[in-house]
Structure formats: structure tokens, C-alpha cells
Amino acid sequence: MGGISIWQLLIIAVIVILLFGTKKLRNLGGDLGGAVKGFKKAMNDEDAKKDADFEQEPKNLEQQKSEAATENKKDKEQA
Template identity: 80%
Template sequence: MGIGGISIWQLLIIFAIVILLFGTKKLSGLGSDLGGAIRGFKKAMKDSQEELENTEGKNDN
């Protein structure tokens, strides 16, 4: 069994159909857009955490 009761062969068939429908160029563009969004989210979380730490440090004085 694979993920959620789906076998590996079923996953490969679904993947092949998706590639046929959208093409590899569109999927690679989607992947790079998703990667950029994740990087942006991580940066925003890091900046927010640093801002929170700086605010807490000022309140201790």
C-alpha cells in the first residue's frame, strides 16, 4: 500500500496524466513559484520573530 491506500502504480499514473495535461514547463514554473512563496514565508516568519524578540527586550528595561 502507498499513501492513504493508493498504490505506487496509481500515483505514477496520476503523475503521468498531470504531466500530459500541464506539460513539464508549466509544472517547473509552478514549482519555482511555490519555492519562492515558501522562501518568502520563512523570511517573514524570521523577521517577525526578530521583531518580537527586539520588542520584548525593550519592555524588560
């Protein structure tokens, strides 16, 4: 009592199929699947972009350090 039985779910499924038809339900399922795939792809692309940015950040820091070191050497040579 209080729960939905398998028979009640089957009756609801039959009513939905009669109202919308199998073709519309198939199209709806395909659209929903395409939306989920697009969402997953967008999330993976965003993660890949973050990873690429994270990998480039240390290189940029190293470049900045080396540029600062060469500037310090030039300043010492000029003095």
C-alpha cells in the same frame, strides 16, 4: 485494497505531465518554493521584531524607574 498503489500514482503523474507540461510544472514548483521562502522570512522577521521589543521593554522600565526616582529627589529637595 483500499489504498493507492505506486502504479496508480505513476499513472496520475503521467496524466498530469501530459496535461500541463513540464515547463508549467517547473514554474509552478519554483513559484511554490518562492512563496514558502517568503513566508519563512516573514515569520523570522516577525520573531526578530518581537525579540527586539522584548529586549527594549526592560530598558524602558528601568528608564521610567530612574526618572521617577529623580523626580522624587527633586520633590524632596524642594520641600
